[in-house]
Amino acid sequence: MNNRLTIAIQKKGRLFDQSTDLIKKSGINFSTKGDNLLAKSNNLPIDILFVRSDDIPSLVSNGDADLAIVGENVLIEKSLFKRTYIEKIIDLGFSKCRLSFAAPKNNKIKSFNNMKIATSYPNTVKKYLKDNNINASVTNIHGSVELTPYIGMSDIICDLVSSGATLEANNLKEIEVILQSQAVLIKNKNLNNEKEKIADKVISRMQGVVNAIESKYVMLNVDASKVKDICKLLPGSESPTIIPLEDSKKVAIHALCQEPIFWETMEKLKAKGASSILVMPVEKILN
Ligand code: PRT
16 A cells, blocks of 8 residues: 655645745655656655645545645635535645625625625635525636626626735725635545654644744843843743843843744833844744
C-alpha cells in the first residue's frame, strides 16, 4: 500500500504562492517543473498534487488527497447538501474575502424576495435564502457575475469581494455579507495510521508557521519596580523572562507576544518607563 501523504493545492491562481510558501516553510522540500501536476518531496514521504480549487473538496472527501489547502468558501459550497469526509483543521489567515450580495448602485433593494440572483456559489446562496425564509431564484454562472444585472440575467449578484474595487468598477454596491472566508487546511477523516502520523507532523508544523505570523519577540529594559505594569501591556505573552542587568535597579524583559504589536503598544510601554524596546519577527513556533 502507498503510504505517502498527498497534499492538494491550487494549480494556479490566488492561493498558489502562499500555499507553496506554507508547505516549504513547514520543511517539506519539493521542486516543480513547468506544468507538472505532481511534485514529490525529497525529504518526507509526501506528494503535492496541483489541481483546480473547485476539485479539492471532492478529492479530499474521496481520499484521493489526504490534506489540502482551499478557500473556505469553496469548501462550504462543495460540502453543502451532501455527506463528505472532510475535517477543517487550520484557519490559515491568507486569501481573506467575503461572499456578498451586491446590486446596481441605482437599485434601491428593500427585500430579496422574488429577486433573480446570479452567483458562482448557488448552494451557499440557496442555504442563506432558506435559513432566512427568502423566496428568490438562483442562477449559477461561473465568470463575469458582475455583468449579469446589466444584461437582464439577474437583479442582484452574490460574489466574492476583497477590496471592493471590482464592484465599484461595475457600478455595484455591496448590500449584505453572507460568508467570511480565508484559506483553510483540510484533511480526509479516514486516514490510515501511517498517513495519520505524517499528517500530524505536517499539521503541527503548519500550525507553527501560522502562529508565528502574528507573533513577535519583544525585548526591553525597565526599572525592576515596573515589571508588573510592563508585563500587563505585553499582548498574548504567557510568562515573560526577567533578566537582571548590570545596573541592579533595572531588568531586561524578554517576551513572546502571540498577538500583533502596534506602535501604540510600544508607545504605552515607553510611557511606563521601558527603554531599548526591540520588536523582532518570529519564524516558527512549536507549542
Ligand atoms: O482554482 P480554480 O480555478 O478552481 O478557482 P478560482 O478560479 O476561483 O481561483 P482564484 O485564484 O480566482 O480564487 C481562489 C480563491 O481565492 C477563492 O476561492 C477565494 O477563496 C480566494 N479569494 C480571495 C478570492 C478573492 N479574494 C477575490 N477577490 N477569489 C476571487 N476573488 C475575485 C472575485 O470573484 C471578484 O471577481 O476577485 C474579484 C473581487 O475582488 P476585489 O478585490 O475587486 O473586491
